[in-house]
Amino acid sequence: MRAAVVTTFGGPEVVRIVESEVPEPAAGQVRIKVAAAALNPVDVGVRTGVFGGAGQQFGLGWDVAGTVDATGAGSAWNVGDEVVALDYGMLKPLGTHAEYVVVPTDAVALAPKTVDAVAAATLPLNALAAVQALDLLELTPDQSLLVTGAAGAVGGYAVQLAARRGISVTALARAEDEEFVRSLGAARLVTGAVGAGSVDAVLDAAVLGEAALEWVRDGGGYAGVIPRAYPAPVRGVRVGAIEVRADGARLAELVRLVDEGALTLRVAEAYALEDAPKAHARLAEGGVRGRLVLVP
Known part of the structure; x- marks a missing residue:
């Protein structure tokens, strides 16, 4: 699968699209086929080395909207469920800026029914x-x-x-x-x-x-x-x-508010996954209202 990663720190140009093995869910995990994933300031922090870890590969992306396509033992989710989730972690080898991501089952909530995946991806984090x-x-x-x-x-x-x-x-x-x-x-x-x-x-x-x-x-x-x-x-x-926590139950409450029209989701622009460096460059320009979203 394709994934956006950094192996050295710097500007938007250090973001690379690499081929990686599709991750397999362990017990208590689900794998999500990513439909959309938002770009957040924390990704800039990883890219620029704010959190350390020189000389390693780090995946980017915390938010995800997509479809469950595999489950580990003990998962309450079913293949085909349309979901949103928070993939917590500052420094991880792969993030949600990828074609697939594995997350704990209790980090997941059903996706909003009233918005598309691009908008839904701006919600979790x-x-x-x-x-x-x-x-x-x-x-x-x-x-x-x-x-x-x-x-x-x-x-x-x-x-x-x-x-x-x-x-x-x-x-x-x-x-x-x-x-x-x-x-x-x-x-x-x-x-x-x-x-x-x-x-x-x-x-x-x-x-x-x-x-x-x-x-x-x-x-x-x-x-x-x-x-x-x-x-x-x-x-x-x-x-x-706060140090934001993945919380599927709380995320489900927020999804309900989206579907009730009580929470406003804002997408500034969507980019193809391979254009992740361009999305980082746009974020660096400032003045973005809403989130930039990557679509595999």
Whole structure:
């Protein structure tokens, strides 16, 4: 099968399409024939060596939408099931940017029925990150939340999910994104500095760190989206960051929200798998609204 990998670190040009053996599912695993797989910033981190591992081959891709085509012992899935899944792992020899991928059976959920595979592939990583960060904050409906990077992939899901919980959401985004973030459920938009101590919590999808922490009231909460990358606690503010977890049951809940029209999936552009270097180059240009998606 074909797969996108890196064997050296650098720019988009280091992404290679290689031939590899089709992986076989072990007990408790399923193999998915990939229909589409999103490109995320974490893939850029792998490509550029942020996570280390020089001199090895690393596969790219965490999100997948496709069809189960083989199962290991103990799997609850059937060949032919249309599914989505999160293939967790910073450094792995193969990822979802391939023709086939093997994942744990409990990382899988049935695919949304109301969108195609390209759109469905944008859901797992970013939506799970958003909902797990909200869970970390433990906000109640009478509280307020600031979402930084609210027009981005994680931030957009966070706005929608928080608003659905009855939380008052302030979106930090560009002025030109006001209509969009309000359509997601944000009560108001801010485009610059927010008043010190003005919200109960911040979900820092833009990774602003200490600057965002200043906007949280004493005793409030801060949730980051990069593991171990969060500011030191001050004024009794609880701080932490999620390391996104594969969770098929939670993913199934998010799929249900997609089918109910409560979650907006955004595809910026689709690329053939062999054009993965071009997709990386486009992401590096910036200004992408939605996810770039690779199609084998």
